[in-house]
Amino acid sequence: xxxxxxxxxxxxxxxxxxxxxxxxxxxxxxxxxxxxxxxxxxxxxxxxxxxxxxxxxxxxxxxxxxxxxxxxxxxxxxxxxxxxxxxxxxxxxxxxxxxxxxxxxxxxxxxxxxxxxxxxxxxxxxxxxxxxxxxxxxxxxxxxxxxxxxxxxxxxxxxxxxx
Numbered sequence: 001x002x003x004x005x006x007x008x009x010x011x012x013x014x015x016x017x018x019x020x021x022x023x024x025x026x027x028x029x030x031x032x033x034x035x036x037x038x039x040x041x042x043x044x045x046x047x048x049x050x051x052x053x054x055x056x057x058x059x060x061x062x063x064x065x066x067x068x069x070x071x072x073x074x075x076x077x078x079x080x081x082x083x084x085x086x087x088x089x090x091x092x093x094x095x096x097x098x099x100x101x102x103x104x105x106x107x108x109x110x111x112x113x114x115x116x117x118x119x120x121x122x123x124x125x126x127x128x129x130x131x132x133x134x135x136x137x138x139x140x141x142x143x144x145x146x147x148x149x150x151x152x153x154x155x156x157x158x159x160x161x162x163x
Contacts, residue, residue, distance in 0.1 A: 016028070
């Protein structure tokens with residue numbers, strides 16, 4: 001901070017000894033040391049307050065960024081959910097045989113309505129419609145280890161264990 005050499009400090013000490021006197025010099029030196037200590041603590045306190053405020057500001061920016069990302073993601077999920085609900089409604093409506101005297105059953109009307117609300121429409125569908133829906137579902141893939149070759153089983157000799 002200050003560029004003070006040892007000789008300059010010696011000159012200041014000798015002048016202080018002459019001006020203040022040898023009796024009061026220790027008390028004055030102690031007071032000056034205490035004041036410098038307070039000044040250092042005050043400067044350190046100000047530095048830490050500034051650093052803390054900077055960190056708080058960074059955290060606020062991060063919080064707002066994360067909140068914006070959450071809103072964007074929520075919007076995308078709601079949009080996709082509405083698309084799926086619309087698709088399910090169209091599929092159920094196209095597969096359901098409705099009686100002209102009964103009004104159609106709504107499947108899902110909002111993003112808060114769960115997709116499982118299609119169950120009443122399926123329950124009121126005729127068995128032929130349900131069979132057609134089941135037939136439209138592709139079979140689950142099987143692994144080669146799960147399939148059994150009937151020719152290999154028939155060709156294998158049957159061995160009975162001896163007791």
